[in-house]
Amino acid sequence: KNKMFVKNKIIDQVSILTIQREEALNALNPDVLKELDSMLEKQISDRNVGSIIITGSGEKAFIAGADIKLMMGYDVDQAYEFGKLGQKLTLAIENSSKPVIAAVNGFALGGGCEIAISCHIRYASENAFFAQPEVKLGIIPGWGGTQRLPKIVGKGNATELIIGGHMINSKEALRIGLVNRIVSSEKLIDESINFCKELQKNGPTSISNSLKCINNSYDNSLVDGLEIELEAFSNSFCSEETNEGLSAFVDKRKPKFKK
Ligand code: DAK
Numbered sequence: 023k024n025k026m027f028v029k030n031k032i033i034d035q036v037s038i039l040t041i042q043r044e045e046a047l048n049a050l051n052p053d054v055l056k057e058l059d060s061m062l063e064k065q066i067s068d069r070n071v072g073s074i075i076i077t078g079s080g081e082k083a084f085i086a087g088a089d090i091k092l093m094m095g096y097d098v099d100q101a102y103e104f105g106k107l108g109q110k111l112t113l114a115i116e117n118s119s120k121p122v123i124a125a126v127n128g129f130a131l132g133g134g135c136e137i138a139i140s141c142h143i144r145y146a147s148e149n150a151f152f153a154q155p156e157v158k159l160g161i162i163p164g165w166g167g168t169q170r171l172p173k174i175v176g177k178g179n180a181t182e183l184i185i186g187g188h189m190i191n192s193k194e195a196l197r198i199g200l201v202n203r204i205v206s207s208e209k210l211i212d213e214s215i216n217f218c219k220e221l222q223k224n225g226p227t228s229i230s231n232s233l234k235c236i237n238n239s240y241d242n243s244l245v246d247g248l249e250i251e252l253e254a255f256s257n258s259f260c261s262e263e264t265n266e267g268l269s270a271f272v273d274k275r276k277p278k279f280k281k
Contacts, residue, residue, distance in 0.1 A: 027054040028061045029079070035072040035281075036218040037065040038211065040079050047086035048078040050133050052107055059111045066118050069281060072222035074118065075214050076141060077125040078134075081207060084126040084150065085134025090159065101164075108133060108165035112140035116170075116237060119230035121221060125214040126150045127207065131189070136165040139174055139200075142233060145217070146192040146201040147210045153189040173240055175200050225263045225279045231255075 029040045039061055041048045048054075058076075065071045078084040088108070096104065115122050115137070124130075124141035131153045138144050138152075154167050162168065163184060171180035175198045183190070195201045205213045221229065231254040238250045258264040263279055270277035 026057070028057045030061055030065070032071060033215055034219055035070060035222055036075060036215050037068070037071045037073070038075045038077065038215075039065070040077050041085060042079045044078075044080040044083075046089065047083035047129060048080070048134070049086050049089040050108070050137075051089040051092050052104060055107045055111055059107075059114060062111070062114055062118070062122075066120055071120065072226065072281065073121040073123065073218040075123045075125050075211070075218065076115075076137065077127055077211065077214075081128060081149075083129040083134070084124070085131070085137055086129045087132030087134050087155070088164070093161075105164040108136070112136060112166045112170075115140040116142075118142075119233065120226075121218070121229060121233065123214050123218060125210050126152075126192075126201065127210055132156055132163065132167075133165050136163060136167045136170070139170045140166060143217075144201040145203050145205055145210060145214050146195060147207040148192055148204060149207055150192040150195065150201070150204075151189045152183075152192075152195050152200060153187065154184045155187045155189070157185060158187045223276075223279075225267055225277070226281060227258065227261060227263045228267070231258065 027041060027043055029042055031038045039058065041054060041058065043049060043054060062074065065074050121143065122141045124138040124144045126138055126144055126146040128149060129151050130138045132155055135152050135154055154163050156162050168184060171183065179198045192201060192204045196204055235251045235254055238247050242250065266279060267277045
């Protein structure tokens with residue numbers, strides 16, 4: 023059990039987490055989930071990391087889902103625990119104070135699609151495929167698919183995907199808003215890194231506050247969400263970051279934000 027399932031590489035303060043279980047198309051078992059969770063936590067608290075990319079190893083799959091062979095033996099309690107583990111991870115991704123980008127390099131199915139939709143942004147390669155095929159297996163999405171997908175692609179599109187269980191390609195995923203951008207396979211990681219480097223020039227606190235407020239937009243009523251936005255907005259006016267950003271504009275220079 024010494025095998026590492028998640029590789030980490032940091033390039034220009036962009037942390038790339040690669041799931042390495044290519045022989046099973048990067049399917050997720052509890053060990054992979056736990057490792058990804060703890061690696062993610064480390065990257066979020068690492069001052070030398072500005073943003074995080076999650077991807078899968080190989081050219082075929084991002085993540086082909088939860089490990090079906092393993093789930094076969096589960097009873098209700100084990101399924102509950104497995105479900106909870108994935109929900110903890112997807113919440114950690116979504117609530118990350120640093121941007122998390124899914125670089126979807128192939129199949130993103132079931133739990134794999136759910137990991138992708140818990141990320142803040144999705145870049146997909148031309149050969150990416152998405153599905154929530156759980157109903158074909160006599161189960162339902164268990165890591166937030168029924169909750170997050172409608173918020174990203176709308177209720178109608180989400181319902182079609184979840185009760186239809188069919189696969190869609192990256193073009194269709196782009197059309198319904200499931201992915202932000204399509205990139206060629208060879209350029210997927212480089213383009214994702216380039217985007218991260220661009221956003222890392224922006225104020226880090228402004229970014230984390232924005233992510234928090236965006237997440238709050240569906241946890242709260244409009245009035246409560248606006249209150250949280252107003253708090254974050256006004257509080258930033260005693261910060262060095264805000265001072266630097268506003269002064270740089272007035273001085274006609276590029277801002278230099280502290281990490
Ligand atoms: N789990 C385990 N092994 C998998 C796998 C998976 N999800 N997907 C692929 N593999 C394994 C295959 O079994 C095969 O292993 P060997 O037979 O060689 O030992 C190897 O990866 C290569 O796959 P194939 O030979 O099948 O490759 P193909 O190119 O022919 O097909 C495919 C690629 C992606 C179309 C096919 O592998 C496939 O259909 N895979 C299953 C995709 C799928 O249905 N994914 C959704 C899984 S369900 C919950 C918690 C979680 C979830 C739900 C509830 N609770 C506890 C509440 C989430 C559910 C899911 O994710």
